[in-house]
Amino acid sequence: MTALRDLLLDRIATNGPLSGADFMAECLLHPTHGYYTTRDPLGAAGDFTTAPEISQMFGELLGLALAQAWLDQGAPTPFTLAELGPGRGTLMADVLRATAAVPGFHAGLSLHLIEASPTLRKVQREALSPYDITYVDSPKALPEAPLFLVANEFFDALPVRQFVRDAASWRERQVGARDGVLVFGLSAPVEVPALAHRMEDTRPGDLVEICPAATGILSAITERIAAHGGAALVIDYGDWRSLGDTLQAMSGHKTADPLAAPGEADLTAHVDFEALAEAAAPLTHSRLTPQGMFLERLGITERAQALANRLSGAALSDHVAAHRRLTHPDEMGTLFKVLGLTRAGSPPLPGLTS
Ligand code: SAH
Numbered sequence: 436m437t438a439l440r441d442l443l444l445d446r447i448a449t450n451g452p453l454s455g456a457d458f459m460a461e462c463l464l465h466p467t468h469g470y471y472t473t474r475d476p477l478g479a480a481g482d483f484t485t486a487p488e489i490s491q492m493f494g495e496l497l498g499l500a501l502a503q504a505w506l507d508q509g510a511p512t513p514f515t516l517a518e519l520g521p522g523r524g525t526l527m528a529d530v531l532r533a534t535a536a537v538p539g540f541h542a543g544l545s546l547h548l549i550e551a552s553p554t555l556r557k558v559q560r561e562a563l564s565p566y567d568i569t570y571v572d573s574p575k576a577l578p579e580a581p582l583f584l585v586a587n588e589f590f591d592a593l594p595v596r597q598f599v600r601d602a603a604s605w606r607e608r609q610v611g612a613r614d615g616v617l618v619f620g621l622s623a624p625v626e627v628p629a630l631a632h633r634m635e636d637t638r639p640g641d642l643v644e645i646c647p648a649a650t651g652i653l654s655a656i657t658e659r660i661a662a663h664g665g666a667a668l669v670i671d672y673g674d675w676r677s678l679g680d681t682l683q684a685m686s687g688h689k690t691a692d693p694l695a696a697p698g699e700a701d702l703t704a705h706v707d708f709e710a711l712a713e714a715a716a717p718l719t720h721s722r723l724t725p726q727g728m729f730l731e732r733l734g735i736t737e738r739a740q741a742l743a744n745r746l747s748g749a750a751l752s753d754h755v756a757a758h759r760r761l762t763h764p765d766e767m768g769t770l771f772k773v774l775g776l777t778r779a780g781s782p783p784l785p786g787l788t789s
Contacts, residue, residue: 437697438468439461439465439468439697440696443458447610447617453609453611454610455610459682459702463592463594465698470700486761487522487523489757489761490761491529492735492738492739492761493730494526494527495530496734499733501668502540507781510539511663513544515547515578515659517582517585519574519586519590520550520551520586520587520592521548522559522588527546528562530585531546531563545569545578546567547571549573556570577659579662579663582663583665583666586670588671588703589669590671590673590706594647595644596644598627598645599640600634605625605630606623606625607621608622609622629645630645642680643677644680644705644707646704646707650714656776657718660776661717665778666781667775667777668774669706669773669775669776670726670771671708671772673705673706674723675723676709682704684701706772712774712776721773721789724772726768726773730761730762732785732786743755773786773787
């Protein structure tokens with residue numbers, strides 16, 4: 436029995452069932468019991484790992500892609516370099532190391548991070564100790580300046596609401612309680628204007644997800660890029676349109692029951708990139724591109740070979756495995772996707788096509 440489960444059971448007893456989004460938000464970010472607020476979950480000793488933790492090549496190539504986009508837009512200064520959900524700070528450290536030689540890039544940038552977890556903020560400050568960091572609670576607080584932003588495995592951590600279709604309406608999938616145990620249930624039928632367009636491509640019984648927080652976050656980013664230029668690179672797992680239950684719990688690198696131990700397991704849902712692209716209007720979006728293809732276009736094979744020349748033994752075989760893990764279709768190469776967002780008329784982003 437976790438402390439957070441007791442709190443949630445009390446809350447349900449008083450106020451009734453929770454939406455999936457409220458449940459996810461409590462599990463991930465409850466101030467004292469939330470998964471992210473209480474720990475550093477990344478890496479071999481944690482519950483999951485991410486591309487920047489697998490190899491330095493990921494952050495290096497993203498950094499060079501952002502710097503090239505900045506050059507292609509006329510190297511505007513000052514500009515904001517920002518990251519959503521920077522984890523251990525590894526990706527940003529690799530971005531900054533790889534771009535140190537790009538003339539004017541470091542001199543012109545102002546580094547902004549958006550991170551909800553005090554525990555991870557501490558880890559990020561250490562990883563990025565040579566640099567000045569400004570933390571903002573929301574993209575609404577980013578400077579009025581060109582914005583070059585990256586978000587890897589951030590949007591999948593935002594809370595989703597789930598709806599199961601009836602003939603002409605929806606029932607929300609909620610978290611309730613039975614005999615002192617958390618259980619999923621369905622609400623009475625409700626109208627959901629945000630899902631009007633999903634009546635065409637779904638049938639009774641289908642489940643669809645929406646992520647209200649993603650829309651709010653993207654609209655603030657969109658305002659900056661639309662007004663001042665810049666680019667956003669969003670990397671995550673998911674697809675162009677969500678269909679089906681993608682809520683997943685991970686604990687100790689294994690999938691777990693999302694209701695079993697609130698606050699003790701990571702909870703994620705697949706990203707609906709179509710919804711992100713729509714929330715980013717009037718920005719233009721790239722084609723949704725598989726991570727493996729994106730990294731190949733940015734030159735990961737050449738970078739991997741250059742690094743391999745300096746390695747031997749176990750370090751070399753780890754490096755070869757990491758390259759494969761990031762790019763191979765059976766690993767992260769096709770499950771993870773990249774979406775680029777820019778102002779209409781900006782040059783296409785490196786590694787992406789329009
Ligand atoms: N980008 C990193 C970490 C991914 S894990 C990597 O690739 O390794 C998700 C990150 O988003 C964590 O840093 C987590 O604390 C942060 N996060 C999750 N929900 C958030 C929210 N609502 N606001 C700000 N940060 C959040």
